[in-house]
Amino acid sequence: MKKDPYLEKLYHSKKPFIIYKVKNGYDLFTDFSEKIILHNKNIDNFFKKIRKLKKFRSSNKFCSMYIGFFGYQLLCNLIHVKVPKQKNSHFPMGIFYKPETVIKIRKNITIRSSLKNFRNLFENKIFNQTRILSPFKINIDINRYKNIFNQFSKNLRKGKTYQIKICTKYKNKSTIDPVSMFWKLMKTNASPESFMIRDNNYCIVSCSPETLIEKKGKFITTKPIAGTLRKTKNTNIRKAYSFFKNNIKETKEHNMIVDMERSDLSKICKYNTVKISKLKYVEEYRHLYHYVSAIKGELKKNLTTKDIITAMMPGGSVIGCPKISTLNLLNRQEKESRNIYTGAFGYINSELDMRFNNIIRTIINFKGSSEIAVASGVVIDSTAKKEFNENYIKAKSLINLF
């Protein structure tokens, strides 16, 4: 990639910015004129604000958008699922930014800004370097994991849930330079929903593979992932496909998610427009393969952004099934806040088009601590040890960055 003096200056400053992967490169957003910290009481105002975006469509259409994330708890509360008091770091429930400068990083770099003097908007502060002060520790050991696993297996037999994801967290004490970490990650693991946020008091580095919502005009697509296979010397994409296809456990888990996402889309789509556009294909990553499907529908008229978000979030494939009952089981079990994990990052623009991912495969650094959360599914044929290990494979490419 070409070096650009403005970008270099930006990376080495302390200025907040966001990078989001797009098909043929990256979009970078900065010079935020608004930063909205979300909580249960102002979320409806935020949705009102989004509607105004449409009314006052300015000449600066390229930056007339909000970009940021909804945390897990906020998404639960939006669908009236309560989360009991948990151990948490008091990280905001959601943050959205309105950018004034957008940089398209492709073969060439194009910079557009609604501000005249954007090239000079830098403070004389220097970015953080990555410093590791303690090694990564897991918050749930194999024995506790087995306990939780067995409890959930019981609920599966009782029919209270058909699939549920146990979340474990790796944590260390550190400060990180998210920019160099992100580009390093993109060299080895540029997944379709990768993103990075650097702000003054926190940063996030993510190689999320999963598109939860892609809305363009009246059409909406979701691409759920269910199924993970570890890469070895002997695997390739074709072998991975035949592994998934012939593995009854993976197939059933995937089927369930496909029907679930069809139903979520059916809440907001016109009758009989919800179609599986691509059933069961394999995506390849540095350490693993994923089993993916794509489902598309045509949205009903007169829906609000909130209608779409509450129908689809939190994303079913990262929670389990059925959604409400499984969320309640999860929330009663988990002692530590999921924070941004299994929330959603993305943007909403002045056309009310949007793109959101499921926040997984993500490092969040806040208050001198880095956290990587992972989860894998308990279905009827899974075993505690295998799922515990699957969690580690998922965290590996991120832990290796340190």
Added chain:
Amino acid sequence: MIYLIDHQDSFTFNLEHLLSNYDDVFVSNYFEIDNIKIAHSNLIVFSSGPGTPENYPQTSRIYKKFKGKKKILGICLGFQQILYNEKGRIIRQNKIYHGHQSKIKVLKSSVLFKPNQSFKVGRYHSLKLKEPYYSKETLITMRCMETRVAMAIENKKDKIYGFQFHPESFLTENGKYIIQKILSA
């Protein structure tokens, strides 16, 4: 109008779309029943859902109130809900079917479907009907070809029908045909 009672399942809206091919569909949560709308419906559908029939006394009350007066269809949990109210016992099964495709066969007892006809269907259930089960009116009309588990019931007199499998699943090959049979019954 079809009144679809949602037991907060993550498959209910697939069923809504399938039913919409035949009539207007109104969906509500099982704990937020619109009494006027349900009284004006031609068909009441009990959706699938987590847990057991005992967990949904509201739905049992609706079943008793409208039995014999309106056509009723139960899917998965809804199927079990009907049997539970017809003195059936719903028990756990050893092998659990979540996201499983099975072949099922129509029995001679069926009025709606041709005996010996077979379908590939999608299943999501950890519970099943305890057998033997005897009822004069509620007849078992389909079974899993592999395990013999009850997959459908018909009560011709009261027009009450149920499927243990999910006609709306993408795993079910003849979902439309199956629902059409119920609507025209």
